[in-house]
Amino acid sequence: MNTRSALSLTGTANEVNYERVKKLTVSVFVHAFLVLVSFSCLFPLWWAFASSLKTQQTVFTDLSFFPSQPQWQNYLTAWTKANFGLYFLNSLFYTVCVVVGVLLIASMAAYAFSRLQFPGKNVLFLVLISTMMIPIPGSFIALYVLLNKLGLVDTRLGYILPQINGGLALGIFLLKTFFDDLPKELEDSARIDGCGRFRVYWHIALPLARPALAVLAIFNILAVWNEYILAMLVLSAKQLMPLQRGLMVFQGAHITQYPLLMAGIVITILPVLAIYLMLQKHIIKGITAGAVKG
Amino acid sequence: MNLHRVRHIVGNYVFVLPALLLFLIFSIYPFYKVFQLSITDWDGISPQLNYIGLANFIDLFTDNPVFWHSMRNAFYVTFLALTVQNFLALGLALLCDRDIKGGNVYRVIFYLPPVLSGIVVGLIWNWIYDGNYGLLNHFLAFIGLEDLSRAWLADSRTALIAVSIIHMWKGFGWGFVILLAGLQSIPRELYEAARVDGANAWVMFRHVTVPLMIPVFILVSILTILGTMQVFDIIIATTGGGPGYHTEVPITRIVSTMIGSSKFGYACAMGVVFGLILLAISMVQIKASKMMRQV
Numbered sequence: 001m002n003t004r005s006a007l008s009l010t011g012t013a014n015e016v017n018y019e020r021v022k023k024l025t026v027s028v029f030v031h032a033f034l035v036l037v038s039f040s041c042l043f044p045l046w047w048a049f050a051s052s053l054k055t056q057q058t059v060f061t062d063l064s065f066f067p068s069q070p071q072w073q074n075y076l077t078a079w080t081k082a083n084f085g086l087y088f089l090n091s092l093f094y095t096v097c098v099v100v101g102v103l104l105i106a107s108m109a110a111y112a113f114s115r116l117q118f119p120g121k122n123v124l125f126l127v128l129i130s131t132m133m134i135p136i137p138g139s140f141i142a143l144y145v146l147l148n149k150l151g152l153v154d155t156r157l158g159y160i161l162p163q164i165n166g167g168l169a170l171g172i173f174l175l176k177t178f179f180d181d182l183p184k185e186l187e188d189s190a191r192i193d194g195c196g197r198f199r200v201y202w203h204i205a206l207p208l209a210r211p212a213l214a215v216l217a218i219f220n221i222l223a224v225w226n227e228y229i230l231a232m233l234v235l236s237a238k239q240l241m242p243l244q245r246g247l248m249v250f251q252g253a254h255i256t257q258y259p260l261l262m263a264g265i266v267i268t269i270l271p272v273l274a275i276y277l278m279l280q281k282h283i284i285k286g287i288t289a290g291a292v293k294g
Numbered sequence: 295m296n297l298h299r300v301r302h303i304v305g306n307y308v309f310v311l312p313a314l315l316l317f318l319i320f321s322i323y324p325f326y327k328v329f330q331l332s333i334t335d336w337d338g339i340s341p342q343l344n345y346i347g348l349a350n351f352i353d354l355f356t357d358n359p360v361f362w363h364s365m366r367n368a369f370y371v372t373f374l375a376l377t378v379q380n381f382l383a384l385g386l387a388l389l390c391d392r393d394i395k396g397g398n399v400y401r402v403i404f405y406l407p408p409v410l411s412g413i414v415v416g417l418i419w420n421w422i423y424d425g426n427y428g429l430l431n432h433f434l435a436f437i438g439l440e441d442l443s444r445a446w447l448a449d450s451r452t453a454l455i456a457v458s459i460i461h462m463w464k465g466f467g468w469g470f471v472i473l474l475a476g477l478q479s480i481p482r483e484l485y486e487a488a489r490v491d492g493a494n495a496w497v498m499f500r501h502v503t504v505p506l507m508i509p510v511f512i513l514v515s516i517l518t519i520l521g522t523m524q525v526f527d528i529i530i531a532t533t534g535g536g537p538g539y540h541t542e543v544p545i546t547r548i549v550s551t552m553i554g555s556s557k558f559g560y561a562c563a564m565g566v567v568f569g570l571i572l573l574a575i576s577m578v579q580i581k582a583s584k585m586m587r588q589v
Contacts, residue, residue, distance in 0.1 A: 030389050031396075037386060038403040041467070045406070047429065048418045060427040105312045112309035119303070124310065131321050137524055137545060137572065138565010141552050142324035142331065145338075165320035168313050197305060226411035228527045229545075233553075244413045248531065251417060258421065265414050276409050280402050283409070287468070288475035 045269070052078075052262035059258045071259065078263035082254075083238065087246030088267060094160060094242055095224045101164035102220050103213055106171030111201045113172065114179035115187070125176070131169050144233050152234075159234050159242075163227065167220045178212040179205060215286040218279055225272060243268045332562040339556070350563035361564060364535075364542035365571075371458045371543070372522040376515060379462040383469030383514075388499075390470075391477040401474065404467035412464065412527025419460045420532050423447045447533050453540045460528050465521070469514050476510035477503070512583040516576050523572060544568045 046065070053070040054062050079085040112118070113125050143162055144153070152158030186208075187200050195203070206213075231245040241249065247264055254260065276283065332350060334343045354361060386404065390397045407415065422429045425445025434443045446456040480503065488498045526545040529535060535542040535550070544564070552561035 027394070030392075030394065034386070034389060034394075034396075034400050037382075038400060040463070041403050041406055044418050044422060044463075047422075051421070063432060105316065109310045109313035112306055116306040116309060117303075118306040118310075124314070128313070128317060131317075131325075137568045138328045138332075138548060138562050139321075139324045141548070141558060141561050141565060142327035143320065144552075145327060145331070145558065146319070146324055161316065162320045165316040168317060172313065197309075201309070222409055226413075228411065228413050228530070229549075232530075232549075244411050244527075247413055247417060251531075261417065265417060268414055269410060272409055273406075276406070277402070280405070284401065284405060284471055288472055 048262045048265050048269075052259055052266050054259055056257065056259060074259050074263045075267070078260045078267060082250055082257075082260050082264060083246060084243070084250075084264045084267050086239065087241055087243045087264075090240060090246075091225060091242040091244075091268075093156070094163070095221055097156075097160045098163045098167065098224045099217050099220045101160070102167035102171050103217060105164065106168050106216070107175050107206060107209065107213065108201065109168070110172045110175030110179055111205055113176045115184075115205070116197065125172075128169055129173055140229060140233060143230075147234060154235060154237050154240065156240060159230060159240070162230060163224055167216075167223065170219070171216050174216055175209060175212055178209055182208055214279075215282055218275065218283055219286065221275060222272065222283075328562045328565055331559050332566045334559040335557075336559040337556045338552070338558040346559075350560045351567065353560070354563055354567060360539050360542065361544070361547050363539055364544050364547045365568075367454055367541060368523045368525065368543045370454060371461055371525060372519055374455075374458045375462055375465060375518050375522045379466045380469050380514060380518060382462075383466045384473050386466075386470050387473040387477055388503075390474055401471065404470050406467065407464045408468040410464070412525075413531045415460060415464050416528045416531025419463075420447065423456055423532075447541075448537055450537050450540045453533055453537060457529060457532060457541050460532065461522065461525055464528065465518070469518065472514055473507075473510060476507050480506050508586060509583070512579060512586075516579050519575055519579070520572060523575075 050064070050066055051059055052074055053072065054067045055071055058067065079088075109128075113121060147153050147158045147162070150158070152161070182205070187204050190200050190204050225242075226244065227242070228244045228248075231242050232248075235241050235245060238246075238249070243264075247261070247268060250257075250264055251261055331343075333345055333347060335346050335349070336343055386400075390400055421427070423446035425431065425443075425448060428446070430446060431440070431443035434440055444452065446452045484502050484506075485498055488502055493501070523543075524545055525543055526549075529541055529543055529546055533541040535546045548561050548564050548568070551557050551564060
């Protein structure tokens, strides 16, 4: 009896071991695969960074992951002589203007669509939102024609206004859904206290909408920072160019100056990377919420 | 009293006025203008519009093989994105849906390429594919396959697939994040119940995961198609459409017809046709998804 129970004990122990080994093997393979994919995501970016620290002579031959003598002054050269400082400030300016514009204009409209009454409200809302769904791949031609007519080609305003408009549909949609879900009591009591429409919107509704505004801001920051085609069509003066356009101009003129080009790329990526790493939870929540809802 | 009411409504309109103005000027007017210009031979400068009926469209359909070649290229990249990229994304999402250590770290890393611009991604990959100094050729030499090395983006046999790989590298993390969110919204109890009934992993995938994920699959496919067909930044930063016309896509054709040859009217006609094709594709998809949901 003793031997039998001992036998069965070792039997189950073996089974448990077998299960554990199997689970462990699977998990090792899963992680190996995921690490491999992660490596393929990160390696090109690291390589761009490492290359930005090499010299014009060593960049083609030095295959080290980090150069033994990092040329940090490449960044100074890229910032000043290669104009990336200028492009950076332009990108920053455009991003701030577009984001502030979108948040302000979209939140006002969304508040009206959610709370206020006026004739034609539903039709207007539908038309606004439907442009989000209909692809019009040629519209940038007509946009260019229009900006030309308005004298806005090669001006900052001509680059900013269409992008504010571009962010409105999604912004109004997101914020209206958010306002719809907000309880009305706070606003009602403020109105009873004699607050006008605008003060209720500004002092009550807008502060409550902060989480939705943050998501909207992040999306627009990324969109404006990464925008290229409009910059290509509208801006031809160097003093007005944002980073993406500047990168293409630089590569066109100095195709072999890889370390400086890579430094420019790192300068372009860094703010995006910082925002992404700080706010990745909101970003991922935002795109999935938008996608699953839509 | 009546005046008061009118003032109240006008006040409400003030809230939507800025949005409405921008929308009319920068969305509705260009939309209308594209259609109007598409039936002219406007060159971008002349003060008068010369209406030529459907001549642009007729030429586009009968005498513009380059445009249709660019369309074929876009379909090629789109097909790869729909299959290779989305299956990779789904596979990774399924792996990360299990309670694995570091799942969030993987998610952060996979979604990194999608937040970068097409220009930046294209310029980095330019160098990986470079014929003389490219990493890929170095790697091939390292494993003893230097016979295969070439200027990947300048070789007409590899340029399109090379560009497609860049596009998929940039895009798979986006599909991954949406598919993972879809998987995580499936109630765990369903899997538990299936397990109690003796279902194995494949049966659970086939009969629990797939049916519940169909709306998400449809959404990801539609957005993949619309996004990939309109690819532009990556192309312009790498091949510019070359060598020859081997990596031309519709948007690069439209841009070079407009800027390069100053045929604004013709470019608008291309935009209209391309837009209608995209609309038709998404309508078919939506229709198909409705039919599938009924089954």
